[in-house]
Amino acid sequence: MPESIRLIINRESVDVPEGTTLAAALLRLGKAAVHRSPSGELRGPVCGMGVCFECRVAVNGRGHMRSCQTICEPGMEVRTDE
Amino acid sequence: MSNGHQCDVLVIGGGPAGIAAATCAAESGASTLLVDDNPRLGGQIWRSTAANDIPGQARRWLNKFKASGCRALCDVHIVDCIGDKVLRGESGRGIQTFMYSKLVLATGARERLLPFPGWTLPNVFAAGGLQALVKGGAPIQRKRVVVAGTGPLLLAVASYLKRRGAKILCVAEQAPWERVAHFGVGLWSRPTKLLQAAAMGAALGAVDFKAGCWPVAARGDGVLREVDFHGSGGRFTLACDYLACGFGLVPNLELPRLLGSEVVNGFVAVDEWQQTSIAGVYCAGEPTGIGGVDSALAEGHIAGLAAAGRRHQARSFFRSRATAREFEEVLSATFRLRPELRSLCGGDTLVCRCEDVRFDRLRQMTGWREAKLQTRCGMGSCQGRTCGTAAEFLFGWDAVHTRPPVFPARVETLAADTVASTN
Numbered sequence: 152m153p154e155s156i157r158l159i160i161n162r163e164s165v166d167v168p169e170g171t172t173l174a175a176a177l178l179r180l181g182k183a184a185v186h187r188s189p190s191g192e193l194r195g196p197v198c199g200m201g202v203c204f205e206c207r208v209a210v211n212g213r214g215h216m217r218s219c220q221t222i223c224e225p226g227m228e229v230r231t232d233e
Numbered sequence: 234m235s236n237g238h239q240c241d242v243l244v245i246g247g248g249p250a251g252i253a254a255a256t257c258a259a260e261s262g263a264s265t266l267l268v269d270d271n272p273r274l275g276g277q278i279w280r281s282t283a284a285n286d287i288p289g290q291a292r293r294w295l296n297k298f299k300a301s302g303c304r305a306l307c308d309v310h311i312v313d314c315i316g317d318k319v320l321r322g323e324s325g326r327g328i329q330t331f332m333y334s335k336l337v338l339a340t341g342a343r344e345r346l347l348p349f350p351g352w353t354l355p356n357v358f359a360a361g362g363l364q365a366l367v368k369g370g371a372p373i374q375r376k377r378v379v380v381a382g383t384g385p386l387l388l389a390v391a392s393y394l395k396r397r398g399a400k401i402l403c404v405a406e407q408a409p410w411e412r413v414a415h416f417g418v419g420l421w422s423r424p425t426k427l428l429q430a431a432a433m434g435a436a437l438g439a440v441d442f443k444a445g446c447w448p449v450a451a452r453g454d455g456v457l458r459e460v461d462f463h464g465s466g467g468r469f470t471l472a473c474d475y476l477a478c479g480f481g482l483v484p485n486l487e488l489p490r491l492l493g494s495e496v497v498n499g500f501v502a503v504d505e506w507q508q509t510s511i512a513g514v515y516c517a518g519e520p521t522g523i524g525g526v527d528s529a530l531a532e533g534h535i536a537g538l539a540a541a542g543r544r545h546q547a548r549s550f551f552r553s554r555a556t557a558r559e560f561e562e563v564l565s566a567t568f569r570l571r572p573e574l575r576s577l578c579g580g581d582t583l584v585c586r587c588e589d590v591r592f593d594r595l596r597q598m599t600g601w602r603e604a605k606l607q608t609r610c611g612m613g614s615c616q617g618r619t620c621g622t623a624a625e626f627l628f629g630w631d632a633v634h635t636r637p638p639v640f641p642a643r644v645e646t647l648a649a650d651t652v653a654s655t656n
Contacts, residue, residue, distance in 0.1 A: 172369030183355035195355035199365030204614035
């Protein structure tokens, strides 16, 4: 079994298997939507390969990070904007 | 702050084409560096899972790549070209510059997404998109999934998701039965493809495969609940958790275009050595034609060997490339998009999902440039990678959008340019 990684998503502690992408971690939490479009629609990941930017979240204070291209790391602080 | 790299052969893209090219170049003795945008090597088709479980062919190639002594840098996206044979990239480790003598572009493809009412709802994914997310650890056990769109990718995705515990309600292929059946029969002449198809068929078992069937609307309350389909027996509705929907693949041409490589009929033009119209710049894999992994490997071998000055060795891969290219033509004829897919949008359906631009606004525009200026279509984060491809199909526009930076870049990356040029 892979090791477990603990990260913080919207101030909540979350454990995921090592190697999990952040987009997958958010889906495991039941977060299908991670940000809002300019007109306020809820949006979540689509392409899974870093092209569409719909999965973007803030990671360690840095905005516009594509969660599908980010591997979860211990202590990572994540903010969604939905 | 800036991190400089120098090499004989620089390979951009770590999928099958890039890995084959980089391995061949390094084995030939050239100092070779492979750069990839993803966190791990393998590209889309050889993407490893969170549990690091990858298919045999991918494992063999990744081992061969490691043994070749080629260096690899992941998680770097190339944003622009800052001088003759100098590319600049951005990564979590800072700005990176790459000086090269020969360049191999193996930038791969993305999925074509087409708009229909409700396609922006969370839990509507690209087809390979959902597979990639599940490989990254997204939950799939007992999820009710519909896989839709077009192309052999749909069956590959459905069989993978089913093995991982998904309940596949239906695979909806827009191409008509006659063409799909003809394609199936054609596989008898390609034993490796037939084996893959048989393995997938066994995994799929009793999955409901519908040809001549496509999604017309998705509905939900902030998240997907159900999807309407047009099928041969009329309209029907399926309640589901996930819709995985992709209408074929389109090549990533941003970098070849940035460098000035000629593009003909939507693909990078190459000579017999996979060299583009720019001397010393080679291209391999999907950007030269959508042909899948066999084509990518053959072209990758040729490009890597030619870039390392081993043309006589490259020649031995000409035959496998020719066979793979025949398959490309069969693929594109079988899975060409039906015109009905152009009339799925309602007036209020969003075409550009970054800037929320509606179909009825775009319909009044005369072309891509006007659409960008008047509506901001294609001006958002994805830089038109999604809506430009859709607009080409919906309106027949030439949605070429390449200008540096070819990838959204941070201000400090672009500002570093000023520092470099003033020093």
